[in-house]
Amino acid sequence: MKVRRWTGLTLAVAALAALGWWLATPPAQAHCDTMAGPVIVDAQAALTAGDVTRVLKWVPAEDEAEIKAAFDDALALRKLGDQAGEVGDLRFFETLVRVHRAFEGAPYTGLKDHDVEPVIALTDAALASGSADEVIAELTAAVEAGLRERFAHVREAEAHADDSVEAGREYVAAYVEWTHFAERLHLAATTSAAHGGAGHDGHAAPAAADAHAGH
Known part of the structure; x- marks a missing residue:
């Protein structure tokens, strides 16, 4: 199976997934202690x-x-x-x-x-103005840029994946980052905003973090 082709890949994916969920969490938390x-x-x-x-x-x-x-x-x-x-x-x-x-x-x-992060300031300003348009535009642009950058990287790495072991590993790392970035975005966008179970603002890392541990 393809999963067994890469020695230690499961551990690498799990580590990157855990890091990804951690990176997805701090901004909301950091807002409240300023x-x-x-x-x-x-x-x-x-x-x-x-x-x-x-x-x-x-x-x-x-x-x-x-x-x-x-x-x-x-x-x-x-x-x-x-x-x-x-x-x-x-x-x-x-x-x-x-x-x-x-x-x-x-x-x-x-x-x-330190000052509140710019995107958090935008969310507060949106509540004050009654319009979320500026927040939506800012986040949409950031998400698109992040997706395009990772997609370009993984496509470039894929083209040289069989050139050497190192090139193959670079492709795997780019592939993992591409898929998990998209997964984190989708989960963040589709997870219920209800304040239940995980506590205020749902800051606890979701169990789905291991969803791709078998890649």
Whole structure:
């Protein structure tokens, strides 16, 4: 069988598949731990209003008590002056983001000062404007470019696949990248957006990652 022709190919495919699913996950996760992200923006608004309700949507019900306690501590420290208030605010932000990240199934690595990724900024702007056209255009262009680049590479590699063992391996690597890239895109586009099972935003890697492990 063709599957047995390439020694160690199954392991290579499995490794690339795992890497692919990991690469497909971080952007959505990275959005929530930035100072400009929606979690902190809501947290700042909640502190200003003196009402924790605004941020509770970011955490599961069983963690509400921890968030409320951190919020009350932050409000109390604000009454002691600006410096104490800044400390309390930061502790509240860290607690909120840490709990939210745990809900997503992602590790908490601290608050980030860097700006939100451009595509995430576009998604937020789309909600504000009421139109998804710009997001759709941006993603469509990026997807098309990614597909065309990988297709051209695998076609070129295929033409020389039998020239040598190294050329054959280059073709296999290009083939795996081409097929798994298309698979990841299709799964991302067709997976239900319902918030069930895997947690908030469905960040857990789907079991289908092994679908092509036998290539």
